[in-house]
Amino acid sequence: MKLITRDTDYALRALCFIAKKNGKIVAVPELVRELKIPRPFLRKILQSLHKHGVLSAYKGAGGGFKLAKPAKRIFLFDLLAIYQQDWHLNECLFKKMLCPNVRKCALKKKIDKIERFVKKELSLISIASLIG
């Protein structure tokens, strides 16, 4: 099981790099050079970051990307939400077949508790805190 997939990983790297540029616009060629990420894949990733309001995009010659909001307000949780779309640990595991008691499945409650913790922690990890 991977918590952080390739998309998320690359997105993180790119965002950290861009964040360090303090608002300067960064284009894909530079990112590819510095981060050694396959170009078409990186482009796809950046496009989705743009679509989800994490990056601002500037088209045309001299264009590129910069952060759409302060690095302090971009969280690992946001990236998970983008790339592992609506991930959750707690599907209905037994399809109600073996649920110990119908109203409160002990297992579901426990998994939910774990999930809440994980989500809380992920929503505390900001880009800013990684390049600090």
Next chain:
Amino acid sequence: MKLITRDTDYALRALCFIAKKNGKIVAVPELVRELKIPRPFLRKILQSLHKHGVLSAYKGAGGGFKLAKPAKRIFLFDLLAIYQQDWHLNECLFKKMLCPNVRKCALKKKIDKIERFVKKELSLISIASLIG
């Protein structure tokens, strides 16, 4: 991202069912009938549970499976270990490229903390606690 895969899910169901039988030997046909799990898949799963010391197996006519240890001492964590072999949330994420400071990667530290919590919680969920 799935915490609990199909294997683990089915294993859980089967173990709960078997546990409820209080030591009586249960054979695959009964499990298939009751749990509606594809037979060959279930057999594979039970075999691996046997191989890992979770179930005792009895061959021949009238054979089947029973728990190899008390339901209190079989944990969700064990199943994860069997089916998501040596899973971990924290690979070296940046391959040292963007590590904020070489000695202590802030991200790795945070992910490790999450992982420890998850593992601890999973090692508290026993079969007994699910059928209680």
Next chain:
DNA sequence: GATAAAGGATACCACAATAGTATCATTTAT
């Protein structure tokens, strides 16, 4: 205005992991 350098959109491909099947061999109660 032509051109080149950027991103936007979208369809496609490759590989690995997950989920599930099939077959034959071995054991054992009757």
Next chain:
DNA sequence: ATAAATGATACTATTGTGGTATCCTTTATC
């Protein structure tokens, strides 16, 4: 002997992840 069970193992199908390729639109600059 036979039938009912598991053991072992190889195979197949489906899905998700990781990655490419192509064509279109926008814009700075000459």
